[in-house]
Amino acid sequence: MNNKILALGTYYSNDILYDKQTNILYKDVNINTNSNKNYLVVSLTLFSLPIVRWLTQFLHFENSFINSFILFIVIFLTFILTHSLVKQKFNKLQLEVISLTDYEKKEFLIKEKKNTEIAITIFFISLMLSIICMFIYLLISSIILIFIIFGCSFLVFLTLELSTFERKRIINKLIKEVEIK
Secondary structure: OOOOEEEEEEEOOEEEEEEOOOOEEEEEOOOOOOOOHHHHHHHHHHHHHHHHHHHHHHOOOOOHHHHHHHHHHHHHHHHHHHHHHHHHHHHOOOEEEOOOOHHHHHHHHHHHHHHHHHHHHHHHHHHHHHHHHHHHHHHHOOHHHHHHHHHHHHHHHHHHHOOHHHHHHHHHHHHHHHHHO
């Protein structure tokens, strides 16, 4: 991910990004043609449920070293997947300066402030849930917990990779700038 560009949110189906060096708002001019992504995710989830159920019945490890190793591999793969997805998204950016009126900018920033607060709340819930599920997995080694850990860890790493805490700070700074005008 480019360290000087920060994704702020979406405004009327335009991805809005912020350049930390120049303090300029940009929009991504790439047209997203993957409207079937949501259906793909739902389909893969529904098709994987019977497999997870089958694995839960037949795979059960009693060795704590094997359980710890599996847990480490899942967390490592989740981190690699998250990092590569975010990097891929940011490498495809085609930026164009966006000009918003003060009213539009304030409307966008207030909406994104709420979204950022929701994202941070989900981050802490996912973090706690992953830690709890890790301890439970080490005790009972159920495969379903691996998938829960993967999902929660993905949300945690995604929040960190997208610099959500810095995003909140910048949004608050931009709101103050708009209110001063």
